[in-house]
Amino acid sequence: MVTATKKKMVQWDPADVKAELIKKYPPKVARKRAKQIMINEALENETPEITANVRTTPGIITMRGCTYAGCKGVIMGPTRDIVNLVHGPIGCSFYAWLTRRNQTDAGPDGDNFINYCFSTDMQEQDIIFGGEKKLAAAVQEIYDLMHPKSIAIFATCPVGLIGDDIHTVAKNMKDKLGDCNVYAFSCEGYKGVSQSAGHHIANNQVFRHIVGENDTPTEGEFKINLLGEYNIGGDGFEIDRIFKKCGITNIATFSGNSTYDQFATAHQADLNAVMCHRSINYVADMLETKFGIPWIKVNFIGANATAKSLRKIAAYFEDQALIDRVEAVIKEEMPEVETAVADIRSRTEGKTAMLFVGGSRAHHYQELFKEVGMKIISAGYEFAHRDDYEGRQVLPNLKVDADSRNIEEIEVEADATRFKPRKTPVQLVALEDAGVKFKHYDGLAPDMEEGTLIIDDLNQYEAEKLVEIMKPDIFCAGIKEKFSIMKLGVPMKQLHSYDSGGPYAGFQGAINFYHEIDRLTSSKVWTYLKAPWQESPELTAAYVWE
């Protein structure tokens, strides 16, 4: 099986694969897609340019989601004590109801509204006559029933089209209720080219309306925020377990299993550790500008990456007791990881994987595959920006197009009373010299081998073509891709929802993932499946213009 895959690869030059992927497109579409398909040169800071964060060509079946999904589903969805009220037709709520597997634990206060589905259930008459009164009534009803600390209102496409002023409704209701913070998000699905715009809209409002609202001192010696971790399949629980063991206090996770008060006290942390760069890097920048908290990139996907990230955090605090404790924890956790790798590696070594996920996992999960000796032959993001592929050094040269200009950039200044640099400039330089790089992310490309294919906004047609040509041993993406890939006789793992698995973060998570990949890539069941073109080679589709 392994040799067969390798043979298959040798037959294909990446340039041929690229040509094959775009061969059937009309010339204009082919030209555009060619810029989004990069043959990797694995050069740090000199990667050739990839086109990213641009509109998907209409008619192409993209893997992307909408702006509302990025705002309500991704960023605000995992907050457990903020009621998420969707202003829109019921479908927008129903299909977003508990489908992301961001887990929550009600904790000692018991507040957890995540199981509920709140919607204004807009009807035709609301579209014609306006839905503001209905929205205000829904906020009142939620308040009377639940008495939450906070209510977040989300706009769906029709709200933007008919022009309901959700921000004024939110403000009026906040004033009326007195003890409930109500704010709204103009996150209509069409607002940006993908869910990435929704992340930005959500984070701006969290920063504007919640962060820094609570100055009650928080306990803890080494205080951090974990930014861009959404507790899918319990990942955040595993990371918190490790932090606790190390004596690191996680004030706020943005936003897995988060609470209103976590966000409100986040300005008290001394370091921001950024997990998913795509969805939140600008919040890290804003927290630094306003409160003086530096940020570093971390990755808790992969046992080695987890150890490295813990060491980085400990190094930042420059405290020998913490450094020793982190080393002790790594020493305690790693033997079980190593035993699992030793058991599995003989079966997974040399096998190949493809990863097409969101805006960070297509990079982070490469760590786990490498730990069991697998190769990534192609990967890409759905909606990442160029810095996520090529590294943050490209940021000053990024073109701001009309779609990006549509998304607000908040102007932030140092807080008059609460801005406090956590380190002196001399300390920062010394830490940089010691390898703790601030505001730094190299992106996915330098970590991938030369000649691998990096593809932005892969679509249904190209995914199937790619699998057909390169036959990976496993393909990782989401639910929309799952069954079409499995029908091609290739095991498929969902890296958004984890199917029903997880956690995959941290040390215990890594072990879970190795077993899952071993099970999927070693299973005989896939050899019984015949791809349609194997059974009937005449079965190929053609475009109408051909």
Ligand code: CFM
């Ligand atoms: Fe960040 Fe995410 Fe991702 Fe993302 Fe997402 Fe997700 Fe994702 Mo699905 S925030 S960019 S918008 S790591 S929901 S938890 S798995 S596409 S790679």
